[in-house]
Amino acid sequence: MSVGELIDGMGGRAFSIILLLLTLPIAVPGPPGLPTAFCIPLILVTAQLWLGRPAPWLPNFIRKRRFARDALLTTLHRIRPALARLESVCRPRLLKMTDRRGERWVGLFYFLCVIVLFNPIPIPFSHIPLAVALAVLALGFVERDGFIIIGAAVGSLVGIVINLSLTGSALLLGLKLLHIAHS
Numbered sequence: 001m002s003v004g005e006l007i008d009g010m011g012g013r014a015f016s017i018i019l020l021l022l023t024l025p026i027a028v029p030g031p032p033g034l035p036t037a038f039c040i041p042l043i044l045v046t047a048q049l050w051l052g053r054p055a056p057w058l059p060n061f062i063r064k065r066r067f068a069r070d071a072l073l074t075t076l077h078r079i080r081p082a083l084a085r086l087e088s089v090c091r092p093r094l095l096k097m098t099d100r101r102g103e104r105w106v107g108l109f110y111f112l113c114v115i116v117l118f119n120p121i122p123i124p125f126s127h128i129p130l131a132v133a134l135a136v137l138a139l140g141f142v143e144r145d146g147f148i149i150i151g152a153a154v155g156s157l158v159g160i161v162i163n164l165s166l167t168g169s170a171l172l173l174g175l176k177l178l179h180i181a182h183s
Helices: 003-027 034-050 069-089 100-117 128-143 146-182
Strands: none
Touching: 003 034, 003 100, 003 128, 034 100, 100 128, 100 146, 128 146
């Protein structure tokens, strides 16, 4: 099965599922540079959602990429219990958040959050609060749950404050150390 076939088979839910799949790896501790690597495609996908594209466009070399269908089914089978628990909380609510206009606002908000996640200053774990909140937002988007989307958006704003505070503190510390070194 190719990535393109999978996306085409998802129909209208392709954007939300792609957002979730690209955000989850950033939401767990990993090697430096991982958030940046996943933010590049996230910027591409969120910009398309924000601009109102009916379906995500991916470059041909990504669409043609193949993976084993059995591996996908095995992975889905493994995460099924966790998804079942999450789905017991999520349900379609405040559907205006996920109609065409709402999707565009979600795309804009997600895009702006991903710009913050793209932060090139490698401060360990500074991206995790924002990435976790965005993963929850993407899950709410998949499930069409406006309450979850709103709650996760508030969590994302807290994550942005944490990320930018740590980045600003690191920059100020660096400037202070530079000033001391030159004195």
